[in-house]
Structure formats: structure tokens, C-alpha cells
Amino acid sequence: MLSRLSPRLLSSSPRLLSSSIRTLVNVTYPSPSVAVLELDRPPVNSLSLEMATSITSHIKQIESDPQIRSLILTSSNPKIFSAGLDITEMSRPSKTRLSTFWRSIQSLFLTLYSTRLSTISCITGHSPAGGCLLSMSCDYRVMSRNPKLGIGLNETRLGIAAPFWLKDLFVKTVGYREAELGLSRGKLYSPEEALKIGLVDEIVDGEVYDVAVERAEEYAEIPEKGIVATKRMCRGELVRDLEGKIEEDVGWFTDFILEEGTQKGIEGYLKSLSKK
Numbered sequence: 481m482l483s484r485l486s487p488r489l490l491s492s493s494p495r496l497l498s499s500s501i502r503t504l505v506n507v508t509y510p511s512p513s514v515a516v517l518e519l520d521r522p523p524v525n526s527l528s529l530e531m532a533t534s535i536t537s538h539i540k541q542i543e544s545d546p547q548i549r550s551l552i553l554t555s556s557n558p559k560i561f562s563a564g565l566d567i568t569e570m571s572r573p574s575k576t577r578l579s580t581f582w583r584s585i586q587s588l589f590l591t592l593y594s595t596r597l598s599t600i601s602c603i604t605g606h607s608p609a610g611g612c613l614l615s616m617s618c619d620y621r622v623m624s625r626n627p628k629l630g631i632g633l634n635e636t637r638l639g640i641a642a643p644f645w646l647k648d649l650f651v652k653t654v655g656y657r658e659a660e661l662g663l664s665r666g667k668l669y670s671p672e673e674a675l676k677i678g679l680v681d682e683i684v685d686g687e688v689y690d691v692a693v694e695r696a697e698e699y700a701e702i703p704e705k706g707i708v709a710t711k712r713m714c715r716g717e718l719v720r721d722l723e724g725k726i727e728e729d730v731g732w733f734t735d736f737i738l739e740e741g742t743q744k745g746i747e748g749y750l751k752s753l754s755k756k
């Protein structure tokens with residue numbers, strides 16, 4: 481029933497949907513050419529298989545409306561953009577679920593990174609690891625100035641490593657040396673630091689959402705053909721690299737995560753999170 485609705489009418493607000501078909505995101509339209517996709521998976525918008533699949537399918541639905549030119553990605557939680565991958569997906573999983581989970585993350589990245597839409601990440605809260613991946617996959621990033629917030633790739637802190645395509649995305653965004661330092665130290669950058677290295681494009685004192693809408697509207701005025709060709713030029717190589725190695729990457733991920741040493745690290749990290 482839901483899929484027959486026009487994307488323009490589609491709002492996945494919890495007020496409108498029963499919990500059994502809750503889609504974990506809300507979609508709204510602040511202007512005729514701009515859509516907003518709000519992550520809404522309490523408590524921390526972590527990316528489970530269902531969450532990643534839902535975001536991907538909503539991006540595709542929005543993309544299919546030719547009137548929509550820009551997409552803002554944001555969060556219903558003002559303190560947390562996304563806590564990254566749902567770590568429980570990686571804790572003592574079945575191999576089948578783990579492979580399907582990783583495919584859903586690859587697919588979310590490929591969809592968001594190569595969409596014809598101009599994408600603005602509106603980062604009001606923490607954005608570690610997979611949260612940073614979502615932000616970096618967008619064309620423009622605005623973040624609240626709050627010095628308590630962190631954005632970056634902290635995988636090493638969990639005893640895991642970013643996959644090659646996330647490392648490549650980070651290198652493309654901040655440059656080789658900063659990426660190497662940030663990755664090996666598992667560094668989370670404050671908004672000021674993130675601005676300095678180009679991990680975000682703008683930091684905002686007031687209402688970050690209003691600035692995101694302004695930027696989305698500016699992008700929407702640029703002729704689509706030029707933007708799409710430019711995106712393809714800048715992003716095609718990384719997209720092709722991953723597309724050519726999907727199975728290899730699934731193999732690396734599942735082997736790495738299922739190792740006993742990795743499992744122990746993940747268990748310890750989960751304990752430290754829930755003890756806080």
C-alpha cells in the first residue's frame with residue numbers, strides 16, 4: 481500500500497504508521513525541489529540491516545521524483561546524527577545475516593554517494609564511524625558548532641579497521657596524511673577541527689537545519705546535467721572500485737568480523753558502552 485503512494489505524499493512519520501511497519505526514517509518536503517530524510521531509529525540511529533535498507537529504498541523513491549533536486553540527510557535526535565553501524569549486528573552473528581548486513585551497507589553507500597540528487601548532510605549531533613560515512617557520502621556537510629560533538633572514523637578503537645572504500649572516501653575528503661593519522665588513531669574531530677581539515681564544509685551557530693535548506697535550494701538552482709556529470713567524474717572511480725569488488729569485500733568483512741579476536745574486541749566495546 482505504502483509503495484503505491486507518490487514519494488511526495490510519503491511521510492514515514494511514526495504518527496502515521498503503526499510500529500509494525502515503522503520505516504525508521506521520516507521524509508518531508510520543505511520546498512518543491514528539496515526533500516529531507518530524517519534518520520529516526522532511537523536511541524542513536526545506529527545502522528542495522530533494516531535501517532540501512534530503509535534509508536536506501538527511501539533515497540531511491542525520492543530520486544524517482546524528477547521534481548526533487550536536492551536531498552537533506554538529518555536526524556530526529558538533536559544530539560546524535562548516527563552512531564554508525566549497529567554494533568550488535570557484528571556481535572556473534574550468523575554468517576548469513578552478517579553478509580546480508582554488509583551488502584546493505586555497501587548498497588546504502590553506493591546509492592547515496594552516486595545519486596543524481598545533490599545531497600546535504602545536516603549534522604546536528606555526534607557522527608562517528610558509519611555516521612561519518614553517511615556524512616562524507618553527501619555533497620555538502622553543515623554541522624552545529626557545539627564543541628562537544630565528534631565526527632570521524634573511530635573503528636580502530638573497536639579493534640576493527642575501515643574497509644578499503646571507506647578509507648578511500650576519507651582520503652578523498654581530507655587528504656592522505658590526515659586520513660592515515662585519523663584512521664590509525666580512531667580520531668573523532670570537533671566541528672572546528674573537522675572544518676579545518678575539510679571533513680565538514682560549514683559550521684553553524686544557530687539553526688543548522690535552516691542553513692542546510694538554504695544550501696539545498698542553492699544546489700537545486702544549478703543545472704542538473706552539469707552537476708550529475710561532475711559527480712560522475714569525481715565519484716565514478718570509487719564507485720567502480722567497490723562495484724568490482726563487492727564479493728571480495730563481503731568476504732573480507734565476514735572473515736574479519738567472525739575472527740575470535742575481533743569478537744572479543746566487539747564484546748568489550750559493547751560492554752564499555754552500556755556501562756557508561
Ligand SMILES: CCCCCCCCCCCC/C=C/CC(=O)SCCNC(=O)CCNC(=O)[C@H](O)C(C)(C)COP(=O)(O)OP(=O)(O)OC[C@H]1O[C@@H](n2cnc3c(N)ncnc32)[C@H](O)[C@@H]1OP(=O)(O)O
Binds near residue numbers: 523
Ligand atoms: C585484509 C584487509 C582486512 C580489512 C578488513 C576490512 C573489513 C572489516 C571492516 C569492518 C568495518 C566495520 C565498520 C564499522 C563502522 C562503524 O560504524 S562501527 C560503530 C562505531 N560507532 C561507535 O563507536 C559509536 C558508539 N556510540 C557512542 O559513542 C555513543 O553511544 C554516542 C556518542 C553515539 C551517544 O552517546 P550517548 O547519548 O551517551 O548514548 P549511549 O548511552 O552511549 O548509548 C545509548 C544506547 O545505544 C547503544 N549504542 C550506542 N552506539 C551504538 C552502536 N553503534 N550500535 C549499537 N548500539 C549502540 C548503547 O550501547 C546504549 O545502549 P543501552 O542503553 O546501554 O542498552
